[in-house]
Amino acid sequence: MNEIEKSKEEIAIAIRAYNQKGWSPATxxxxxxxxxxxxxxxxxxxxxxDKSLFSAKDFITVNRIGNPIGKDVQTVPSAETLIHxxxxxxxxxxGVILHSHSVYPVxxxxxxxxxxxxxxxxxxxxxxxxxxxxxxxxxxxxxNTQDMDEFSTVxxxxxxxxxxxxxxxxxHGTYAWGKTLFEAKxxxxxxxxxxxxxxxxxxx
Amino acid sequence: MNEIEKSKEEIAIAIRAYNQKGWSPATxxxxxxxxxxxxxxxxxxxxxxDKSLFSAKDFITVNRIGNPIGKDVQTVPSAETLIHxxxxxxxxxxGVILHSHSVYPVxxxxxxxxxxxxxxxxxxxxxxxxxxxxxxxxxxxxxNTQDMDEFSTVxxxxxxxxxxxxxxxxxHGTYAWGKTLFEAKxxxxxxxxxxxxxxxxxxx
Amino acid sequence: MNEIEKSKEEIAIAIRAYNQKGWSPATxxxxxxxxxxxxxxxxxxxxxxDKSLFSAKDFITVNRIGNPIGKDVQTVPSAETLIHxxxxxxxxxxGVILHSHSVYPVxxxxxxxxxxxxxxxxxxxxxxxxxxxxxxxxxxxxxNTQDMDEFSTVxxxxxxxxxxxxxxxxxHGTYAWGKTLFEAKxxxxxxxxxxxxxxxxxxx
Amino acid sequence: MNEIEKSKEEIAIAIRAYNQKGWSPATxxxxxxxxxxxxxxxxxxxxxxDKSLFSAKDFITVNRIGNPIGKDVQTVPSAETLIHxxxxxxxxxxGVILHSHSVYPVxxxxxxxxxxxxxxxxxxxxxxxxxxxxxxxxxxxxxNTQDMDEFSTVxxxxxxxxxxxxxxxxxHGTYAWGKTLFEAKxxxxxxxxxxxxxxxxxxx
Numbered sequence: 001m002n003e004i005e006k007s008k009e010e011i012a013i014a015i016r017a018y019n020q021k022g023w024s025p026a027t028x029x030x031x032x033x034x035x036x037x038x039x040x041x042x043x044x045x046x047x048x049x050d051k052s053l054f055s056a057k058d059f060i061t062v063n064r065i066g067n068p069i070g071k072d073v074q075t076v077p078s079a080e081t082l083i084h085x086x087x088x089x090x091x092x093x094x095g096v097i098l099h100s101h102s103v104y105p106v107x108x109x110x111x112x113x114x115x116x117x118x119x120x121x122x123x124x125x126x127x128x129x130x131x132x133x134x135x136x137x138x139x140x141x142x143x144n145t146q147d148m149d150e151f152s153t154v155x156x157x158x159x160x161x162x163x164x165x166x167x168x169x170x171x172h173g174t175y176a177w178g179k180t181l182f183e184a185k186x187x188x189x190x191x192x193x194x195x196x197x198x199x200x201x202x203x204x
Numbered sequence: 205m206n207e208i209e210k211s212k213e214e215i216a217i218a219i220r221a222y223n224q225k226g227w228s229p230a231t232x233x234x235x236x237x238x239x240x241x242x243x244x245x246x247x248x249x250x251x252x253x254d255k256s257l258f259s260a261k262d263f264i265t266v267n268r269i270g271n272p273i274g275k276d277v278q279t280v281p282s283a284e285t286l287i288h289x290x291x292x293x294x295x296x297x298x299g300v301i302l303h304s305h306s307v308y309p310v311x312x313x314x315x316x317x318x319x320x321x322x323x324x325x326x327x328x329x330x331x332x333x334x335x336x337x338x339x340x341x342x343x344x345x346x347x348n349t350q351d352m353d354e355f356s357t358v359x360x361x362x363x364x365x366x367x368x369x370x371x372x373x374x375x376h377g378t379y380a381w382g383k384t385l386f387e388a389k390x391x392x393x394x395x396x397x398x399x400x401x402x403x404x405x406x407x408x
Numbered sequence: 409m410n411e412i413e414k415s416k417e418e419i420a421i422a423i424r425a426y427n428q429k430g431w432s433p434a435t436x437x438x439x440x441x442x443x444x445x446x447x448x449x450x451x452x453x454x455x456x457x458d459k460s461l462f463s464a465k466d467f468i469t470v471n472r473i474g475n476p477i478g479k480d481v482q483t484v485p486s487a488e489t490l491i492h493x494x495x496x497x498x499x500x501x502x503g504v505i506l507h508s509h510s511v512y513p514v515x516x517x518x519x520x521x522x523x524x525x526x527x528x529x530x531x532x533x534x535x536x537x538x539x540x541x542x543x544x545x546x547x548x549x550x551x552n553t554q555d556m557d558e559f560s561t562v563x564x565x566x567x568x569x570x571x572x573x574x575x576x577x578x579x580h581g582t583y584a585w586g587k588t589l590f591e592a593k594x595x596x597x598x599x600x601x602x603x604x605x606x607x608x609x610x611x612x
Numbered sequence: 613m614n615e616i617e618k619s620k621e622e623i624a625i626a627i628r629a630y631n632q633k634g635w636s637p638a639t640x641x642x643x644x645x646x647x648x649x650x651x652x653x654x655x656x657x658x659x660x661x662d663k664s665l666f667s668a669k670d671f672i673t674v675n676r677i678g679n680p681i682g683k684d685v686q687t688v689p690s691a692e693t694l695i696h697x698x699x700x701x702x703x704x705x706x707g708v709i710l711h712s713h714s715v716y717p718v719x720x721x722x723x724x725x726x727x728x729x730x731x732x733x734x735x736x737x738x739x740x741x742x743x744x745x746x747x748x749x750x751x752x753x754x755x756n757t758q759d760m761d762e763f764s765t766v767x768x769x770x771x772x773x774x775x776x777x778x779x780x781x782x783x784h785g786t787y788a789w790g791k792t793l794f795e796a797k798x799x800x801x802x803x804x805x806x807x808x809x810x811x812x813x814x815x816x
Contacts, residue, residue, distance in 0.1 A: 017664060021634075022225075026330035026393035027386075050386060052221060101327060103397070107404055122756055122784035123713060126638035132758050133783060144326055146336050171337060172326035182639075182662060189638035193715070200719055203407060203815060226429075230534035230597035231590075254590060256425060305531060307601070311608055348530055350540050375541060376530035407611060430633075434738035434801035435794075458794060460629060509735060511805070515812055552734055554744050579745060580734035611815060 007033050008043065008056035010181055011096065019051040023102040023192070027051065029173070032084040033096045033181070040064055042088065047078035064088065082148040083155070087177055090159050094177045096184040101173040104195040108141075109170040111202070115140050115161070116168070118194045126190030127164040128183060137164055139191060144172040166191045211237050212247065212260035214385055215300065223255040227306040227396070231255065233377070236288040237300045237385070244268055246292065251282035268292065286352040287359070291381055294363050298381045300388040305377040308399040312345075313374040315406070319344050319365070320372070322398045330394030331368040332387060341368055343395060348376040370395045415441050416451065416464035418589055419504065427459040431510040431600070435459065437581065440492040441504045441589070448472055450496065455486035472496065490556040494563050495585055499573075502585045504592040509581040512603040516549075517578040519610070523548050523569070524576070526602045534598030535572040536591060545572055547599060552580040574599045619645050620655065620668035622793055623708065631663040635714040635804070639663065641785070644696040645708045645793070652676055654700065659690035676700065694760040698767050699789055703777075706789045708796040713785040716807040720753075721782040723814070727752050727773070728780070730806045738802030739776040740795060749776055751803060756784040778803045 015031055018024060029051060032044040043059040060072040066081040068074070084097050108116055118124060119136040130137060140161045145151050155162070165187040166176035174191055178184035219235055222228055233255060236248040247263040264276040270285040272278070288301050312320055322328060323340040334341060344365045349355050359366070369391040370380035378395055382388035423439055426432055437459060440452040451467045468480040474489040476482070492505050516524055526532060527544040538545060548569045553559050563570070573595040574584035582599055586592035627643055630636060641663060644656040655671040672684040678693040680686070696709050720728055730736060731748040742749060752773045757763050767774070777799040778788035786803055790796035 022397075025397045026327060026390045028327060028330065050389060101397075103400055103404065106325070106401055107408070110405060111408065120756075120783045121718070122781070123638060123640060126640065133756050134758070144324075144337050146338070169326070171324050185662060186638045193634075193637045193713075196715055197718055199404075200715065200811075201722060204719070204723065226601075229601045230531060230594045232531060232534065254593060305601075307604055307608065310529070310605055311612070314609060315612065348528075348541050350542070373530070375528045403608075430805075433805045434735060434798045436735060436738065458797060509805075511808055511812065514733070514809055515816070518813060519816065552732075552745050554746070577734070579732045607812075 003035060004043065005056065007035070007181070008059050012054050012056045012058070014098070014181060014185060015045070015051055015054045018098075018100065019054070021102070023100040024051040025101060028101040029099040030078050030080050030084065031096075031098055032081075034088065034094075036095065039088070039092070041069070042066075042081075042084060044077060044081050044084055047076065079146070079148050082152060083175065086152040086155050087175065090155060090162075091165075091177065093179050095179050096181045097175065097177040098184050098188045099173060099175050100188060100192065102192055102195075104192065104199050105168045105174045106171055107199050108195045109168050109172075112141055116195070116198065118198065121194060121197065123190055123193050126186050126193075127166075128178070128187070130164070139164055139166060139168060139194075141168045141170055144170045164191075168195075207239060208247065209260065211239070211385070212263050216258050216260045216262070218302070218385060218389060219249070219255055219258045222302075222304065223258070225306070227304040228255040229305060232305040233303045234282050234284050234288065235300075235302055236285075238292065238298075240299065243292070243296070245273070246270075246285075246288060248281060248285050248288055251280065283350070283352050286356060287379065290356040290359050291379070294359060294366075295369075295381065297383050299383050300385045301379065301381040302388050302392045303377060303379050304392060304396065306396055306399075308396065308403050309372045309378045310375055311403050312399045313372050313376075316345055320399070320402065322402065325398060325401065327394055327397050330390050330397075331370075332382070332391070334368070343368055343370060343372060343398075345372040345374055348374045368395075372399075411443060412451065413464065415443070415589070416467050420462050420464045420466070422506070422589060422593060423453070423459055423462045426506075426508065427462070429510070431508040432459040433509060436509040437507045438486050438488050438492065439504075439506055440489075442496065442502075444503065447496070447500070449477070450474075450489075450492060452485060452489050452492055455484065487554070487556050490560060491563070491583065494560040495583070498563060498567050498570075499585065501587050503587050504589045505583065505585040506592050506596045507581060507583050508596060508600065510600055510603075512600065512607050513576045513582045514579055515607050516603045517576050517580075520549055524603070524606065526606065529602060529605065531598055531601050534594050534601075535574075536586070536595070538572070547572055547574060547576060547602075549576040549578055552578050572599075576603075615647060616655065617668065619647070619793070620671050624666050624668045624670070626710070626793060626797060627657070627663055627666045630710075630712065631666070633714070635712040636663040637713060640713040641711045642690050642692050642696065643708075643710055644693075646700065646706075648707065651700070651704070653681070654678075654693075654696060656689060656693050656696055659688065691758070691760050694764060695767070695787065698764040699787065702767060702771050702774075703789065705791050707791050708793045709787065709789040710796050710800045711785060711787050712800060712804060714804055714807075716804065716811050717780045717786045718783055719811050720807045721780050721784075724753055728807070728810065730810065733806060733809065735802055735805050738798050738805075739778075740790070740799070742776075751776055751778060751780060751806075753780045753782055756782050776803075780807075 030045050034042045046058045049058045060075050066085045115138045117138045122133045124130050176188035238246045250262045253262045264279050270289045319342045321342045326337045328334045380392035438453050442450045454466045457466045468483050474493045523546045525546045530541045532538050584596035642657050646654045654674050658670045661670045672687050678697045727750045729750045734745045736742050788800035
């Protein structure tokens with residue numbers, strides 16, 4: 001199995017595991033990766049797949065502007081593929097992008113306007129670049145939209161606020177990414193955990 | 205394996221997965237499907253099966269008015285089989301009907317009278333016909349009853365309010381359906397997720 | 409495999425599944441069964457087994473007063489074995505007894521004194537003898553004790569209040585039973601679900 | 613398979629199971645064991661492993677002061693390895709140490725200052741030495757720090773308060789240990805369950 005097939009298998013395992021946690025109900029969410037060797041080619045999850053059944057075969061191949069290429073040229077990718085493309089452009093070290101529709105970030109996004117800040121949690125060290133719990137970190141929250149060009153502009157304009165490899169889309173979910181699947185998972189799980197803690201503390 | 209056996213296997217997988225989520229405690233819930241080729245024949249889950257152990261063998265065959273046919277003619281189907289029959293009649297494109305006893309819709313049904321409305325959630329697009337989060341959608345809530353003839357009348361009279369392929373039965377659960385298992389699952393999971401979000405937001 | 413070995417295997421599957429739900433943390437809970445052919449012999453789970461690893465081999469054999477017999481004569485059964493014995497005596501049709509330490513009944517037992525009542529839930533029909541949601545049912549709550557003789561007396565004195573095949577022990581958990589594993593599971597899951605709903609509604 | 617390899621396999625199973633419960637998000641938590649025959653050698657989980665994928669191969673070998681030895685001499689262990697070392701010194705009967713980042717103890721630690729007390733729960737008997745629910749027990753809460761020497765001093769100074777084989781680190785998680793994996797699991801699960809109950813009761 002070559003490196004690309006291995007990545008597909010490994011990400012498919014993560015996708016099914018996150019589905020079991022309830023992070024991708026109703027065929028929601030998209031996932032992608034690319035290799036260091038060829039950063040022009042992006043492998044992205046097909047639109048409208050039941051994530052409980054997602055397999056390595058369910059990735060399609062697109063170019064850097066999200067157009068299907070090769071054997072997938074006839075496929076219509078998810079509109080959100082453009083979010084993946086713009087993230088790879090803005091953060092060039094990115095190798096894997098994960099997305100979640102889990103409940104806690106959605107709830108948080110109804111109560112916080114522009115960002116949510118976390119302070120004092122050991123798990124904050126899950127974000128690359130954070131070395132202590134004794135810091136205040138901020139995750140931007142952006143309004144949801146069906147207009148992906150508009151959203152790309154929002155991401156470009158807010159690039160400097162996106163320092164923890166993730167953001168929240170209001171009433172939609174989270175995006176998190178990293179150099180590898182390992183790092184992207186760590187970022188996603190860190191954000192999800194922090195959102196859960198903050199939500200539950202609010203309700204004390 | 206023919207198409208019917210394949211459908212039985214696939215729906216049985218979904219039934220066991222939903223049981224693990226806690227959506228069918230205590231042998232509750234019923235599931236059914238029919239094929240495009242023969243919409244007179246309905247395959248419905250046997251009454252009183254532990255859904256953690258449900259298998260393809262646990263479907264019985266009934267006709268459009270819910271009477272067992274063929275080798276199952278001696279079987280007594282669940283009283284709720286009639287709800288399935290009336291849904292196939294009212295919404296003729298339906299191929300699969302799912303039912304859930306999960307907690308959140310039950311809680312919601314104690315706090316809302318005739319319907320619950322959702323607005324602004326990306327996941328609303330999980331309902332066929334919804335293309336944006338920027339809309340208000342409504343799911344009807346009906347009173348529970350043991351009288352299936354009475355409930356059939358309620359469904360017929362309220363057909364025009366059932367526009368998102370699902371409804372809630374008070375203190376009972378949800379029904380959701382679609383052309384295929386894929387679509388029915390998407391509708392059910394969308395409704396369950398929305399009920400969970402709205403319940404949790406209420407408690408903020 | 410004879411009937412007894414088959415029962416051990418089937419109950420072990422249920423025990424491991426309930427452990428995954430969090431109903432038997434920290435080696436807690438006990439389970440037992442007996443056959444119609446020989447209601448003098450009770451097969452009860454060994455004391456102090458990690459329920460995530462419970463297997464058919466982890467049953468020991470005791471007589472009707474809870475003394476180990478046969479090859480298990482040297483074993484010291486759990487003190488709570490006596491609760492199982494007294495339940496078999498009080499409710500002679502019982503074939504399987506399940507126990508749970510799940511969180512919701514424990515929480516409920518801190519807020520209700522002698523009993524908790526449920527009304528209007530479809531799932532109430534999960535209790536044998538209940539045929540409609542349109543009824544009020546009552547589950548007794550008893551104080552926890554380490555004195556099993558004392559607790560046996562409590563059960564005997566309150567027999568008439570135990571009409572739904574289950575009870576709650578304060579800050580301890582639930583017991584539920586039935587003629588078969590199928591029925592005992594239905595009773596346990598019904599009670600757990602109702603306790604969860606009532607707890608969550610309280611917190612609205 | 614020798615005893616050490618068997619222990620690695622058994623603890624790896626527990627690690628993956630706890631990950632599924634959400635107790636080790638984002639590569640967090642560490643685990644260790646040692647044998648009665650050689651209490652100078654400690655087997656500790658490698659730093660930065662995705663716990664959903666943890667296997668027996670992911671243990672490294674360190675000496676009593678946390679320095680890697682043998683084939684692992686070039687490895688950099690997790691900084692928290694020192695917590696494991698000091699616990700083995702303070703509580704010499706310890707054979708297995710477990711760690712958790714689960715949500716409830718973290719929430720509890722934001723609301724309680726020096727300790728949390730539990731009273732009246734049957735599950736308290738999960739802590740070795742506790743024989744009745746009818747007692748008040750106390751679990752110390754310590755401030756989180758990145759300075760492991762400082763934290764070792766805190767543990768040494770508070771040894772007498774650590775009587776239930778576990779403690780909570782504020783906004784970080786729990787540590788629990790025992791003579792065997794069986795006992796360590798029982799202690800960890802007991803603490804996690806009690807924290808969940810107390811949190812949920814607070815929110816009634």
